[in-house]
Amino acid sequence: MRISWEPVSLDTKHTFKIAREDLTGDKFDNVIVRLEHEGVEAWGEAAPFFIYGDNQRTVIAALETWKPFIERWQDPWQGEAMMAELDSVLERNFAAKSAIDCALYDLQGKLAELPVYRMLGLSHDAVPVSSFTIGMDSAEVVRQKVREAASCPVLKIKVGGPGDVEVLEVVRREAPEATIRVDANCGWEPHQALKMIHRLADQGVEFVEQPLSADNLEGQRWLYQRSPLPLMADESCERLEDIKHCVGRFDMINIKLSKCGGLRHALKMIGAARAHNLEIMLGCMLESSIQITAAAQISPLVDYADLDGAALLAEDPFTGVGFDNGKLVLPHGPGLGVERRQV
Ligand SMILES: [Mg+2]
Structure with missing residues (x-):
């Protein structure tokens, strides 16, 4: 198997603001990964986020470290053993592991001539509606963004700043029918x-x-025992081992491929969350249609989706999952079903 990669800078349509100023930006540095086996090429993407210890340089360093191991891989169907080998060489580096894991699923699907969701026994009808995220901004800019998102029946509003109440009122006025979810990104104190x-x-x-x-x-x-609304863990739930700490503190968890290390691990988290009666959302970073589509392939297993990362980009280098009034539309192609956009 051969591996190569390409650093990419993805620009967002609007500056992306959330409750932590250090996470605000309009350019996100990801890495596109390509595996090649017997003439078949497969894609994955690393969307590193520094709060989880990753950035574009650490992703590339990890890929360089793993390259000699990956290039010794012969049998593309040994995914569990291959990912375990990467774990034994380098701990953490979950964004980079996700890129390789998703590329392996893409490769297997292409070899089997089946979409990943079909290989997993899932129905493309059972996909959830994705929310569309409105970052923190002035009431006027939020009004504009809500108008741009008119075709999306579910909005996720970033809060945790001084203007939260006003912003929520603007959203409610502009989109009276929309389902509204709120993400405070750790921005509040309990009371x-x-x-x-x-x-x-x-x-x-x-x-x-x-x-x-x-x-x-x-x-x-304390908050869980008093909250009139369900609470979802995101920063509190990166990986499988975090799920037990969410019980009695949250009602739901947000699984992201870049946090957990790919589809293989996300599937284990889905099983564990179900065992603990936690509802599940599949979320994303700012990323192209490669990793968004990878997550969408397992979305028939979850309750909610927040897979708008590629829709927030000024230009998406790949095609993949589509949206029909917010509902995810899985591509029919084999593997992840993603293709490089022709320019
Ligand atoms: Mg979040």
């Missing part, structure tokens, strides 16, 4: 969060994602 969540409940918000910081375990338990 403030409870007060805000009561107001959000009055405005018909569906659920609240990560109201408190990930290390505030006591606060999360």
Whole structure:
């Protein structure tokens, strides 16, 4: 098997602002990974995020370290053993592991001439509607963004700033029929969060994602016992081992391929979450249609989707999953079904 990669800078249509200023940006540096086996090429993508210890340089360094191991791989159907080998060579580096894991699924699907969802026994009809994310901004810019998202029946609003109440009122006025979810990205303290969540409940918000910081375990338990709305773990739930800590603190978890290391691990998390009666959303980073489509392939297994990362880009270098009034439309092609966009 051969591996090559290409660093890419993805520009967003709008500057992406959330409750943490250090995470605001309009350019996201990802890495596109290509595996090649007996003339078949397969794609994966690393969307590194520094709060999880990854960036474009660490992804490339990991790929360079793994390259000699990957190039000794003979049998593309030994995914479990191959990913275990990468784990034994380098811990963490989950964004880079996700790129390789998703590329292996793409390769296997192409060899079997089946879409990944078909290989997993899933139905393309059972996909959820994806939310469309509205980043933090002035009321005027938020109004504009909500108008641009008119075809999306589910909006996810980033909050955690001083203008939250006003912004939510603008969204409600502009999109009276929309389902509204809220993501505070660790932006609140417990008492403030409870007060805000009561107001959000009055405005018909569906659920609240990560109201408190990930290390505030006591606060999360306190809030969970009092919150009138369901609470979702994102920063508090990176991997399989985090799920047990979400029980009694959250009602739902947000699984992202870049946090957990790829489809193989995400499938294990879905099983564990079900065993603990946690609802599941599949989320994303700012990423192209490669990794968005990879996540969409397993979306028939989850309750909610927030797979708008590619839709927020000014230009998406790949084609893949589509949207029909927000509902995910899986591509028919084998593997992930992604293709490089012709320019
Ligand atoms: Mg989130």
